[in-house]
Amino acid sequence: GCQARGNLVPAFEEAAYALPIGQISEPVETDFGFHLILVEDRRxxxxxxxxxxxxxxxxxxxxxxxxxxxxxxxxxxxVDVNPRYGSWTGACEDPQQEGRVLPPEGPAEAPSAPEFPGSPGGGAVRPGGG
Known part of the structure; x- marks a missing residue:
């Protein structure tokens, strides 16, 4: 059958691509046995x-x-990572892994609401900028 380079075992491929069109090869030994090759066409x-x-x-x-x-x-x-977001593990420590940020241990901290000075409840936005 028609085969592209790289699809055959090396010994078979080497013999097939070295063989002129229309000529039968000498026996070629591979792990699969002995083979005679006839190249009918190349394109x-x-x-x-x-x-x-x-x-x-x-x-x-x-x-x-x-x-x-x-x-x-x-x-x-x-690599520095804010501990709040986790810790860095590089590929040097574990070659099977890529460098990455590991999540922090324990429960995640809830984000705190911004505080606005002078507003006991944290402030409010009023339409009109007043």
């Missing part, structure tokens, strides 16, 4: 037909590289 697909697969491959390669970069940066950075 390049238009970019439009393979664009999504190319982009998906690039994304799959880019994600771990970017994650490693972020982990390196956060390992070297000094």
């Amino acid at each position: 390049e697909l238009p970019f439009e037909e393979v664009q999504e697969e190319v982009l998906a491959t690039l994304d799959a390669e880019r994600v771990p590289v970017f994650a490693a970069f972020v982990n390196d940066v956060t390992c070297q950075a000094e």
Whole structure:
């Protein structure tokens, strides 16, 4: 069948792509046994037909590289988090995790209402600015 590069075991792929069209290969050994290969045709697909697969491959390669970069940066950075919001754990402490803010332990504090001087009830807004 028709196969794109990267879809076959390395020994089979190397032999298949080195073989001229119309020629039968010498026996090729892989983990799956011995194979004789006949290349009947080669063709390049238009970019439009393979664009999504190319982009998906690039994304799959880019994600771990970017994650490693972020982990390196956060390992070297000094991150201060207001304890009210939690604490920072970097990738240096646990390589399986990305740097992130851990929620504070215990119940969350309720936000306090702003106080306005001179108003016993916390103040009020009156229409007209008076």
